[in-house]
Amino acid sequence: MFDTVIHSGTVVTATDTFRGDIGIRGGRIAAIAERIEGGERRIDAGNRLVLPGGIEAHAHIAQESSAGVMTADDYYSGSVSAAFGGNSSFIPFAGQHRGQSVDDVLATYDARAKRSVIDYSYHLIISDPTENVLTEELPRAFKRGITSFKVFMTYDLMNLGDGGMLDILTVAKEHGAITMVHAENNEMVKWMNRRLAAKGLTAPKYHAISRPELAEEEAVNRAISLAKLVDAPLFIVHVSTAGGAALVQRAKLDGAKLFAETCPQYLALTRHDLDRPGREGAKFMCSPPVRDHATQDALWKHIQAGTFESVSSDHAPYRFDETGKFTAGLDAPYPKIANGMPGIAARLPYLFSEGVVKGRITLQQFVALSSTNAAKTFGMTQKGSLYPGMDADIAIWNPEATRTVTLADQHDNMDFTPFEGMALTGVPEVVLNRGQVIVEHGELRAVEGQGRFIARATVDLTGKPGYRSKELDPAQNFGAEIAP
Ligand code: DUC
Ligand code: ZN
């Protein structure tokens, strides 16, 4: 009656922990009960934890940066590494560069993503919101279940300006989609770059100085205001500052349609890591940059308080050579070094060890932050929890096993990991995607291309009443019908 039964485990969801067996049929959970007999295959969970498979909601896979640098991971290596890190699905970015049509971009990523071993979707990055993009191509993307996209407030080649952002927020709202934003003030960063360059301060460590905390805080505040003006849902990616997190928390208390994430690197690393000898510091360059210990403590408090829906990796794998970090030469100044770091396999083991094992968060919070909330926010309605009818996306975790992070453990195409040498407790030992075992005790069981594209539903705004601007309310604006 069942293809597979997982027995003798402790099932954990975002709300509950209980002893129970899971029966799987046709890739879905068919039954959960105290005891389930039979099954063509029986997997003994051996008293370990049976969790929803992770959903990685922020990863750069087979993606060219605006400077033209290709990530080291394609959909095969990136998805394999994700699977070893306890993930059953992921949502990398499909990036539009200026002048490109969204239809073409999606066709390109469809071809690249065919190699994935786990289920996938894309967030669409919009850098060129032409009339055709806004009125024809985005609605077509929504129709095929791509219900989120990312815009930038920084980088000359990506940043849309406030007006462009309002256009995207408005179109997204009309379709029930969510806009994601990289929030850093472009002019502050450029001004800092000029001041540092004038003094010849171009080593990797100055990357951390060039992107001030205030640049993030200002942009987070502005992004929230823009979204509030048109009452559109907004997701702030990779929040790296206490000030940015506090702004998110306050806006959420006001009922804004707001979501946010932070990433392990902002909890684990500081700007002093960029001051390692020689070029080593370049390994720790990402944007926004890693900060300091006080910020780490503040971000943990915000994780505990529910400010963030997810802890995502922002896996941006640029190798430590001329194909990645150093396409502009081994001695390139920091503004010409690719920024981004890998972390797709380390995300969940890090969060489990530093979060659950150290008593900072509950198991329920771990499940919510690693899977359930991403499923709800990004419309993966068949994923993110364990109950009958859901996809059998499951990770069996040994909560006591310890492991030291090494490059070999990552299974990606990278030549370093910024988490090298960290001793972590808690290991995802068996991972399933739609009922198929894809990782089993250190062995890959998946076949290239077995992952499927997931058409996603609209954003779940339950519990977020939003905000009505007086000036956009016909009852208060002399009847002007201008609201989106
Ligand atoms: N933003 C990201 O989300 N990832 C890598 C670099 C960046 O600017
Ligand atoms: Zn970003």
Ligand code: ZN
């Ligand atoms: Zn990113």
